[in-house]
Amino acid sequence: MRIVVVGAGLAGLAAAARLAARGHAVIVLDKGRSPGGRLATRRIGSATLDHGAQFFTVRSDAFAAFVAPHRASGLVREWCRGFGVEDGYSRYAVTGGMNALAKAVAAPLDVRTSSMVFAIRRAPTGSASTWEVVIDDGTVEPADAIVVTCPLPQSYSLLVTAEVELPVELIRTDYDRTIALLLALDGPSSMLAPGGLQQPTDQLSFVSDNRLKGVSTTDALTVHANATWSEAHWQDPLDVLTDALTVEAAAFIGSASVTAAQIKKWRFATPRTIWPEPCWTSPDGTLVLAGDAFAGPRIEGAVLSGIAAADALAG
Numbered sequence: 001m002r003i004v005v006v007g008a009g010l011a012g013l014a015a016a017a018r019l020a021a022r023g024h025a026v027i028v029l030d031k032g033r034s035p036g037g038r039l040a041t042r043r044i045g046s047a048t049l050d051h052g053a054q055f056f057t058v059r060s061d062a063f064a065a066f067v068a069p070h071r072a073s074g075l076v077r078e079w080c081r082g083f084g085v086e087d088g089y090s091r092y093a094v095t096g097g098m099n100a101l102a103k104a105v106a107a108p109l110d111v112r113t114s115s116m117v118f119a120i121r122r123a124p125t126g127s128a129s130t131w132e133v134v135i136d137d138g139t140v141e142p143a144d145a146i147v148v149t150c151p152l153p154q155s156y157s158l159l160v161t162a163e164v165e166l167p168v169e170l171i172r173t174d175y176d177r178t179i180a181l182l183l184a185l186d187g188p189s190s191m192l193a194p195g196g197l198q199q200p201t202d203q204l205s206f207v208s209d210n211r212l213k214g215v216s217t218t219d220a221l222t223v224h225a226n227a228t229w230s231e232a233h234w235q236d237p238l239d240v241l242t243d244a245l246t247v248e249a250a251a252f253i254g255s256a257s258v259t260a261a262q263i264k265k266w267r268f269a270t271p272r273t274i275w276p277e278p279c280w281t282s283p284d285g286t287l288v289l290a291g292d293a294f295a296g297p298r299i300e301g302a303v304l305s306g307i308a309a310a311d312a313l314a315g
């Protein structure tokens with residue numbers, strides 16, 4: 001089959017890798033400049049910062065098998081076994097930043113970045129394919145089957161033209177937001193090894209020292225506001241957000257000075273509800289929706305959903 005996967009986050013990449021291994025002709029389209037989606041890493045000067053997902057855990061055999069070659073190559077390594085208190089469960093980080101894992105999975109695949117899908121529609125009667133995927137530059141990719149892995153509100157908007165009846169509860173899935181502050185520092189922060197803290201204040205969900213984590217060669221902090229704060233301050237101007245979150249993170253910045261600051265807003269950070277199945281398949285079996293809203297709001301969930309989507313199409 002010729003299969004188009006929309007979205008090169010880990011759900012789309014996991015689906016594409018599995019389908020390509022089975023001999024299907026697969027292309028992956030993503031609107032971003034790099035594959036990875038919420039597995040995102042940014043450079044600010046000489047600093048490297050993970051600004052989406054910070055680490056991952058491995059709970060299932062299927063995800064362990066997915067990660068195994070990347071652990072063997074040294075790309076994926078244990079960061080720590082808990083933040084503050086060790087609980088024995090490994091938290092994994094990625095050498096060079098989380099986005100490097102997505103790039104490694106994408107490398108052997110036909111991934112086309114800067115390709116925003118505009119609409120998905122049925123191919124005209126009599127044509128050789130089942131679907132047409134319309135890209136924002138006007139090109140149309142024919143497909144026998146499609147896997148759509150965007151956050152659900154974005155997937156839904158692509159499918160308005162697809163003549164597919166989606167379950168109402170699926171369409172209504174909402175997402176928490178995250179506002180991230182990225183700080184380059186002129187010296188060490190006040191954080192201690194391993195360099196990560198969950199819910200460090202009433203308004204923050206995570207603070208990470210990217211140098212202590214082994215991602216950055218220079219000092220840099222990632223500060224995530226929690227869902228409540230992010231929603232309440234979503235419309236604030238960038239300088240107001242920067243100032244407020246810098247004050248909130250002052251105890252972690254310590255005596256270092258901030259040399260550069262950037263804000264990144266994640267509108268679709270965390271699905272609020274999880275669909276009971278690991279993916280959703282259209283009645284004719286040619287369109288599958290997948291992503292972390294199906295198998296759990298984390299990297300492992302995205303991968304498991306992508307694997308399930310590939311299996312739903314390819315049997």
Ligand SMILES: Cc1cc2nc3c(=O)[nH]c(=O)nc-3n(C[C@H](O)[C@H](O)[C@H](O)COP(=O)(O)OP(=O)(O)OC[C@H]3O[C@@H](n4cnc5c(N)ncnc54)[C@H](O)[C@@H]3O)c2cc1C
Binds near residue numbers: 039053056115158266
């Ligand atoms: C701030 C933050 C912190 C997090 N922390 C953790 C953590 O510590 N551990 C953990 O396990 N998980 C964490 N997560 C969650 C984890 O990142 C996600 O669960 C996972 O990456 C989702 O993968 P996905 O493939 O389902 O979706 P995404 O990664 O969102 O991929 C969807 C892709 O679809 C693309 N797309 C959307 N619309 C279009 C279009 N029209 N055309 C083409 N492409 C399109 C997007 O560009 C994107 O690349 C965090 C997430 C955020 C935002």
